[in-house]
Amino acid sequence: MTASASGYALEVVNLKKAFGGLVVTQDVSLAIRPGERRLIIGPNGAGKTTLFNQISGDMRPNSGQIRLLGTDVTQLPPYKRAHAGLSRTYQIITLFTGDSLEHNVALGLLGLRPARWQMWRPLSFYGDIETEARRTLDAVGLLHLATHPVSEIAYGEKRRVELAMALAQKPRVLLLDEPLAGLSNTERSQVKTLIASIPRETTVIMIEHDMDTALDLAETVTLLNYGRVIVDGGRDAVITDERTREVYLGV
């Protein structure tokens, strides 16, 4: 992997974000190697999603730096970060409900292509986008629903469409915000297999509360509390750490 001079896929340096007097991200620093599987845990309100929002550019930090594949992206708008190789999913499902599953995934592909500015050819003109969208839907096991509108499918299936949209972009760095939230046991193991099958070219950073499943996927874990990094390191070291038990696991 030729990620960057520093060798990290994603680096967050002293990131700080406050809403008025409420500090939600306090001097957060992360360094994530290419191909790493990083799990971010922490109690509700620890600032996990706010951290993701700053990495993806939905929110601007008050201070600090975000380096994606060695490039400083702190001042870049979200769409430029997407072109630099970042994709994300949302904790609250954010899909195009009136459109078909295939169209949803196709938008993910269109976003990274010059064809998104094409003003006289319809999206259907680009056969390769359609093929790729269907291939991705097949990978998440939803090909049979490709032409159905998102509004007609079940919640667990929507979670997988979220994932498919991001995966179709073949990102270098993928942020997954609670990909298992609200899923049944069967769906959970399906999505787990799916995440496990993401190629190593993609660095995966995941927020998840379902520790049983998430710990199987993670190599490294970061524990956040009140916007601060409490513990950071290898999975087993973090889990057995005294502070993790105290803050998060509650045992």
Next chain:
Amino acid sequence: MKWVGVALIAGSLLFPPLFAGDFYINLASQILIAAIFALSLNLLVGFGGMTSLGHASYLGVAAYISALLTSRYGFGHGPAAIISMTGTTAMAAFFGVIALRATGLGFLMITLALSQVLWGLAYRMSNVTNGDNGIAGLTRPMPFGISLDSASSFYWFALIVASLAFLMMTIFVSSSFGSSLKGVRDQPRRMAALGFNPWLIRWITFVYAGFWGGVSGLLYVYYHKYVHPTSLSITSSAEALLGVIAGGSGALGGPVVGAALVLLLKNYASAYLERWNMLLGLVFLFIVLVMPSGLVPGFSSLMARLRGNPR
């Protein structure tokens, strides 16, 4: 079934000049002009999710530029049309930068404010615009030496321009850029995360809508051979918006039907009623209550339901 519809529409478009009297032909021409205007507004409202209450700016400014250049500065209609369209489009580009600092209600208020400024200027700068008297005594262009002074020849001209406008705007919203636009309308944040630049997509659409608004303005001034500040007024913007919503902003044909409805009400009801706007309001209320998505989507879903449950 689809072709029957197309044939019916084509037939009804060819009908006025062949069979109807001048009054109806003129009414049909006005409907065509209003339809182009409503279609261009619908690019913003229906496809872009940008509800504008200042779209008359483009109609009015194009009309005023053409009127001033031809009547006062001795320009021919050709160069006047080109300058007018360039000027109107440039204005849309500039207004877009200002208005798109906001979305939703903020956007609506900025577009309204900008158009009110223009309306005020048209009223007050009477040394240029002739104020409340408007600019009268204008002529119609003679494309390829053909006079457009008769009702039917102007209708054909307007029909050609309107067909072209409908075609161009249909291609625009059906294109992959159109898919980007609809995506930005529905989930701007998600679209940005996927690599789309929502601001630029909206701005391009804003300028394109301004361009076609200008085209309708040229036809407007050619038709009336007169331009008055009301062409820039909030009433003019609001009538078009009512048409778009009544006809159905989601459907391509919706604004055309809506524009026709508003124009017909205006022409017929105003003959009997002083306050024709009241009737328009009632009709609008009825549509919104009975068919919230507008007449065209409303009727097509009604048809689908009737066909689905034959009784």
